[in-house]
Amino acid sequence: MDGRFEAAEAAFIEEQWRRLWGVPVVSLGRQYEPAGVEGLVYREDGGAPQGLVTWHVDGDRAEIVTIDAFEQGRHVGGRLLNGAEEELRRQGVKRATIMTTNDNLRAIAFYVRHGYRLVAVHLDAMESVRQLKPEVPKTGQDGLPLQDVIELAKDL
Numbered sequence: 001m002d003g004r005f006e007a008a009e010a011a012f013i014e015e016q017w018r019r020l021w022g023v024p025v026v027s028l029g030r031q032y033e034p035a036g037v038e039g040l041v042y043r044e045d046g047g048a049p050q051g052l053v054t055w056h057v058d059g060d061r062a063e064i065v066t067i068d069a070f071e072q073g074r075h076v077g078g079r080l081l082n083g084a085e086e087e088l089r090r091q092g093v094k095r096a097t098i099m100t101t102n103d104n105l106r107a108i109a110f111y112v113r114h115g116y117r118l119v120a121v122h123l124d125a126m127e128s129v130r131q132l133k134p135e136v137p138k139t140g141q142d143g144l145p146l147q148d149v150i151e152l153a154k155d156l
């Protein structure tokens with residue numbers, strides 16, 4: 001599979017976030033709007049978009065806000081993450097952080113494979129997310145309780 005990246009427009013980010021995560025995206029103690037992030041879309045030449053990664057830069061740190069392979073298991077996620085890291089390095093970012101939830105074992109394994117370290121577990125952090133987004137379920141993937149936020153980070 002050979003594809004390319006393009007800068008994600010806010011309208012596309014908004015459309016995908018509404019479909020996948022809800023808007024705003026709530027992280028630890030902060031909320032992200034589509035216009036407040038940058039991102040990359042990955043697509044095969046001439047084809048439909050296959051994935052979207054978004055991030056927010058703060059000085060020499062960045063948070064990767066969302067990463068979605070629209071069809072999982074085809075290495076689109078890896079391409080998106082590599083593309084985002086390359087762009088962040090270009091912008092002078094030294095360290096990237098990612099938050100995920102305790103039920104998302106596939107994402108945790110994916111990030112660890114890509115060199116991220118587990119730096120913190122924020123116990124019961126999903127309670128504060130639910131205060132802003134009451135629709136977030138109590139049960140997550142594989143029937144696991146959705147309660148904690150796992151923080152991962154990598155020096156770029």
Ligand SMILES: CC(C)(COP(=O)(O)OP(=O)(O)OC[C@H]1O[C@@H](n2cnc3c(N)ncnc32)[C@H](O)[C@@H]1OP(=O)(O)O)[C@@H](O)C(=O)NCCC(=O)NCCS
Binds near residue numbers: 107110
């Ligand atoms: C996490 C995510 C981005 C990973 O992207 P991906 O394209 O599926 O993953 P990769 O780039 O590693 O691609 C393929 C790998 O997935 C593996 N895979 C395939 N099916 C799998 C499955 N059911 N469970 C776990 N791994 C699987 C493949 O074996 C392959 O590994 P290999 O290198 O040994 O061949 C993607 O699963 C995703 O979009 N998830 C939903 C959104 C999400 O949770 N994002 C993270 C939020 S913090």
